Amino acid sequence: MxxxxxxxxxxxxxxxxxxxxxxxxxxxxxxxxxxxxxxxxxxxxxxxxxxxxxxxxxxxxxxxxxxxxxxxxxRQPDGSVFAEFLTSLLRSDPKCLFDLIQVRRSLEVQSVTLAARHASRAGIMAAEAALDRMRAAAEAGRSGADPAAQTRFHQADADFHEALALSSGNRVLSYLFEGMALPLRESFYASHRGQQLRGLSLADSVTAHAHILACVSSGDVKGASDAMSKLIDDAERDIRAAYSPESLDGGDGKGDRLRRSAASVASSAADGRSDGALSNTASPTLSANKRFP
Amino acid sequence: MxxxxxxxxxxxxxxxxxxxxxxxxxxxxxxxxxxxxxxxxxxxxxxxxxxxxxxxxxxxxxxxxxxxxxxxxxRQPDGSVFAEFLTSLLRSDPKCLFDLIQVRRSLEVQSVTLAARHASRAGIMAAEAALDRMRAAAEAGRSGADPAAQTRFHQADADFHEALALSSGNRVLSYLFEGMALPLRESFYASHRGQQLRGLSLADSVTAHAHILACVSSGDVKGASDAMSKLIDDAERDIRAAYSPESLDGGDGKGDRLRRSAASVASSAADGRSDGALSNTASPTLSANKRFP
DNA sequence: GTCATAAACTTGTATTACAACTTTGGTTGC
DNA sequence: GCAACCAAAGTTGTAATACAAGTTTATGAC
The missing domain is CATH 1.10.10.10 (Winged helix-like DNA-binding domain superfamily/Winged helix DNA-binding domain)
Known part of the structure; x- marks a missing residue:
């Protein structure tokens, strides 16, 4: 019935x-x-x-x-939906950042493995171009006062990994990376608010990425996957180090500070589709009135 | 200005x-x-x-x-958004199913690896309960005419993998599995419309799952990940075999053996919110009128 | 105190009207 | 003939109002 x-x-x-x-x-x-x-x-x-x-x-x-x-x-399907989901998830529970990094390692290893097995010339060239941009940004960041260098570096970094995912030939992987890039970067900025990365670490990162790309080009599957695994491990350690002195298991357990910091940064999660998401801050009407029940 | x-x-x-x-x-x-x-x-x-x-x-x-x-x-964040994205992706490009299976293997291996490293008693018990339901459904399906047995089996199968993901302690992994379950099952049914799985394959699947769980309980990381990898590999081969005679050229293939892991891929996780999205068929108004431009 | 009923509150839908922007077509000017 | 321009039609965006249909809360009877 x-x-x-x-x-x-x-x-x-x-x-x-x-x-x-x-x-x-x-x-x-x-x-x-x-x-x-x-x-x-x-x-x-x-x-x-x-x-x-x-x-x-x-x-x-x-x-x-x-x-x-x-x-x-x-619309053509893309990673923006996934990005928004991750953004909301990371805001409601910032500890999920480490879960996300774990997942990312797994997918990155999968990505380089596939890319090393059958990467096209075009894909490798795209990764090389991204690597060049990383190098340039690292140089600019090391030489002196170029506040935008770090942003450019991260963008180039994301481009590198997306190029690898594209080379893997796995479309789902590409969408996933596209969706993870922004939330990860936002969480990263939230943890390092104001903090600057050292030029040395950027240079190291360039070296590690170059090594990965070399392995991919030469078809060294194991070398590529090991190098990638190590790269993500290092990244996780850095982020964990940046987080731990802040709060997390400090005892209060509320995590409110993290939430606030995440909220202040993560407004552009809405990707390219709704570019105006950044322009509007919290509603003045709302902040003037009483809180929601 | x-x-x-x-x-x-x-x-x-x-x-x-x-x-x-x-x-x-x-x-x-x-x-x-x-x-x-x-x-x-x-x-x-x-x-x-x-x-x-x-x-x-x-x-x-x-x-x-x-x-x-x-x-x-x-709303509490859950995998439904991801599920809808995957559903739309698989519809626009069904070949992405194999990409998704590849991704799933990667995540499943990650899941059992983490679960084997530090699984809670509760998580293992939940997986055992799911395994018991799988066994019961396989028995019912083998003994005779119980059309609902297969559905129950798939549900229990999905519960097993979600219990493992939960045991891994990685929330992102849980959401991802929850989101993948429905699209995978939908694609599975789309490729095997009407086809029935054999009771034997269900029993094999139970055995394989039991082995995985044993490895997880005993902390055998490598054994668990290898077994899981093999399980997904078999599933991919089965689905690929079921697809090729249909979408590609000739081959009778109607009697293709659908062994254990085919069933394991078809998992489900009642996502709750969007149940109506699948239930509604094409608009009668639209099919009655002329097509969109 | 508990239950039933009514009132208030809230979302859902339709209608109408107009503003703002995009596309399209024709017209004009060269 | 061709280009630029302009007007008109098409389309989305927003508002105001009204009522239907559901839920929550308050009221009152027992």
Whole structure:
């Protein structure tokens, strides 16, 4: 008896969102444009308001790109959804950072292993280009006052690992790395707020990455995976060292300080799609009024 | 002049959604209830319609649980967002299934490795309980006509791997497994539509899982990881065999043997929130009308 | 004190109207 | 003929209002 009236308790906006999701996933491809809201509303037999809510749900899920004046277009899947999930997870429980690093090691090892087995010339060249950018940023950071050097370094670092993932030929791996890059970097900044990395460590990192790339190019699977494992281990140790004096198992156990620091930094989790996420700080209306219940 | 009027091109619903996201992630914890839409609309200085669209975006992203009559509550992060992403990815490119299996192997090995290193009594008992349910379902499936046995087996299988992930102490791993379970099972069923697993393969699967658990209990890290790696490898081979006659050229292949690990990959973990997303088939309205442009 | 009922509160949906932006088409000027 | 320009249509964004349908809370009877 599935016949009764479950639609009374099921808001039609949700139902329409599900049906639209099925349609988009089933019969449309990235880049295609949806019909107008008015059309969709008529087709699904709901008002434009309800239709807009359904479309907004899909947009929030990352399936659609909506903009004023233009009809919505189907988004290409990317790591941004995963990135947002990780960001919210790390905010609610900063200790998960180390869990994430563990997972990342596992995936990075998988990535270099596959890349060493069958890396294309293009992939290796992309990794080499990223490595060059890392080198340049490390130089700039060591020589003197270039506050943006560290950011450039991390960006190049992420590019390097994404190039490797691309070389692995595993698309899921690519999306995962793309999604992990930003949350990891934000957590990193949150732990080192204000702290500067030493130029030496950057140079060491460049050396380690170069070694990994050499192993990949020469097809040295074991060498590549071992080197990668060591690299991530070192990174974890650094981050753990930066965290431990701060709080964590210090005894209070609340972790509120970490939460605040994470919250202050991690506003750009929303990736490229919603670039304006950074511009808006906390609502003045909210801070002026009383807290939520 | 760089007139500061970029907010004209930025829909306030998006802006409000971002600000609300920051507030939820920054100052609220799962289970808390948001103010009413009217309150929020007033606080953010927008109409209720706009506020509702913002809330719907957060709901689509999995941050909020909305229901009629009740104020929205903050959701606990779980694997459902990841699951939806994988589902959309696998639909747009089914070949990614093998990429996903590769990733899964990596994570499963990581999971058993950590579990073997420091598994709690409770975690091992949970895995044992799941193994018992697997055994019971395999018996029921072998003895005769119990169509639900296979489903129960897959559920128990998924529970086993999730128990292992839980024993690993790595929350990210748990979420990832939770998110992978449903898409993998969906893809599995899509490739074997109607096909039944043999009772023998279920028994083999039970044996393999029992061996893994024994290694974990005794702290045999290498044994556990090797056994797990083999289990996933077999699963991949089975699924690949089941796919090739179907999507690729000829070969009868209808009687393909689906051995133990095929069953182990098809895991499930009732993700709760999005159960309706799968249940709804294509829109009747749409299929009745003309296709989208 | 417990239970039932009613009132208040809250979300869901529709309708209408208009503002702001994008695309498209034609028109003009060269 | 071709390019630039401009107007009109198309489309999304926002608001105000009204009511339906569910949930929570307060009230009152027992």
């Amino acid at each position: 599935t016949m009764p009236a479950p639609d009374t308790s099921r808001p039609s906006a949700i139902s329409v969102a599900d049906r639209l999701t099925q349609h988009v996933l089933g019969t449309m491809t990235p880049g295609m444009r949806l019909p107008s809201e008015a059309d969709l509303a008529e087709r699904y037999g709901v008002s434009r308001v309800t239709m807009r809510e359904a479309v907004k749900m899909l947009a929030g899920r990352g399936l659609l790109d909506v903009a004023r004046g233009r009809r919505a277009i189907v | 760089t007139m500061p009027a970029p907010d004209t091109s930025r829909p306030s619903a998006i802006s409000v959604a971002d600000r609300l996201t920051q507030h939820v992630l920054g100052t609220m914890t799962p289970g808390m209830r948001l103010p009413s839409e009217a309150d929020l609309a007033e606080r953010y200085g927008v109409s209720r319609v706009t506020m509702r669209e913002a809330v719907k975006m957060l709901a689509g992203r999995g941050l909020l649980d909305v229901a009629r009559g009740r104020r929205a509550i903050v």
